[in-house]
Amino acid sequence: MHNRPNLRNQIIIGLSIYSLILTLIVGLHGYIVNENIEKLVWKTVLDVEFDYIKKRLDKDPDFSASVKDSFYWYDEKNTGKVPKAFFALNAGIHDEIDYDNKKFVVMVEEKPYKQILAMDITHIETYESMLLASTFVFTLIVVFLMAITAYWALGRLINPILQIAKDISKLPPNGVGNKIQLEKSVPYESFLISDALNQYMDRIQQYMHREKKFINTASHELRTPISVISGAMEVALNHPDTAPSLIPHLQRAARVSHEMEELLALLLTLARDKDRLQRISEVIDLRSELPNIIENHLFLCSGKKLSIENQVTSTLLVSAPAQVLRIAIGNLVRNAIENSDHGIIQIYAENQTLFISDPGQDMDTAELRDFYTRLAQSGQQGFGGIGIDLILRLCEHFEWQLQFKPAHEKGTIVMLSFT
Structure with a gap:
């Protein structure tokens, strides 16, 4: 199984991350803008109310300004009634101050003495929290729906391409x-x-x-x-x-x-097509064909201390045109002879597989020169068969398996499987 990343998953993950980052940036920007506007609103509201209460107190020192529409007034003259959470604040406007399980926005002035105006904003903060939570949930829902939609849309584009890739792998x-x-x-x-x-x-x-x-x-x-x-x-x-x-x-x-x-x-x-080859093919016992094939190539061993040993003693049936089978095996025998200078070429079979093992070459430079000189003088120079490349094409055409592997000590073992 390959470990390459999935394009569809990469696009979905990237799109979801992009949407979340974009939402976070927009939300953060909205939060900063909201806080600044909120401070301006609180300052305006509290300034108006602060001035109103001060004017009333200037006209009527006995005016009770303790409670008015969620507004609470405190001053330094009555420190016993000022909550510690408010009295410890410096001059200015302070938002979201916790007191008595409520949220307050507090305005503090210290001239000529500390005067405090607090407004209960618990219901506003509660609504703001609910709005923030609903916005977050709605954002997740939108991202989820967008991911599903993108997954479906990418499927319409990618699935046909994947199907094309599967069909291509089955094409001849x-x-x-x-x-x-x-x-x-x-x-x-x-x-x-x-x-x-x-x-x-x-x-x-x-x-x-x-x-x-x-x-x-x-x-x-x-x-x-x-x-x-x-x-x-x-x-x-x-x-x-x-x-x-x-x-x-x-x-x-x-x-x-x-x-x-x-x-x-x-x-x-x-x-020829494979169907036509099937019609002209015949069942051949390779055991009976090998002696003639070996005999036809013995002349190639001339000048070498080389012999061919046929160890195929059991029936080996192959369905193919007789001439084609002789050509294929004959060229493999020829190749084994050309790759060897002395020793024994062994030919044997196991489980519908023919093995040709050659001992390899072990001539020095002088011996190789003398060998090819004798071949030239005898007119046997230039034998080379039809080549392994064409034999491989032939095996592929008949769906045979041709493999080469080195022998234990030296030389090569050719395996031709007819299964």
Whole structure:
């Protein structure tokens, strides 16, 4: 399971954090503005009331100003009646002073003596707290609803893309198969992606068709002249007037012609569809084919202290065209011979898997020079088969598994699994 972050979750989390930060900034700004306005309001209200009470006291010293519409008046002449919470305040306006389980805004003046006007704002603070709590809850609800809406909207955009990715993983490499189908309700952008991929699949299919047609045509066109050359080589080799000095060169030309025939057969096989290959395939016992394959490649061991040991004693059934199977295994045997200079090449089978183990090379520079000199003089230089790359393509075409691994001491073990 991959550990990459989910794009949808990242967007939702980022959007929610952004909304909360924005709400916090706006709320903080509103709180600061509210506090400043509140101070101005309290100052205006208390100034008016303070002046009114002072004027009444100047006209009537016996005026009772203790309580008036939630206003409370205290002065230094009656210190016994002044609450300690108010008397300890300095001159000015003080908001949210707690006294007797209530909230007060208090205005204090100290000229000519300390005079205090307090106003009960408990109900106002209670309402303000309720308003703040409701605003906070409403903000959370809005952020939650916005996250749900964004999640749904992103799903409409991302889910089709995820579906396209799943469909792409099921598409065959040759462009043949079902096209990517999306519902009509998907966004236009997702439709563009799927339509572009379908057009790309069509181009791949057309390219594969042209490639197979070209390989098929070229292989058929080359088969006739190569067959003529092979026949001419066989006649020349068996002709009594052929000079002995020409025989190695004719044998070399015959082997190259045979390799070309194998290459054409392989190309024709790769150009055919799997369904067609199934129709021309036959069940072959590889145990009976291996001796002939080994014998056809023994000449490559000439000049080497190398032998091939066939240890396949049980039945190994493979469904494939006979010529293709011989080409594939023959080239693996050829590759083992080319990679070895002395020792034993072991061929054995286990559980529908053929193993070819070569001992590897252990020649010094002089031995390698002498070996390739003998090959050049005998006309056997230049053998190389059709190449591992094409064998891998062939195995992929038949859904075989071809693997290489180093042997315990030296050399290579080739594993060809037919399961």
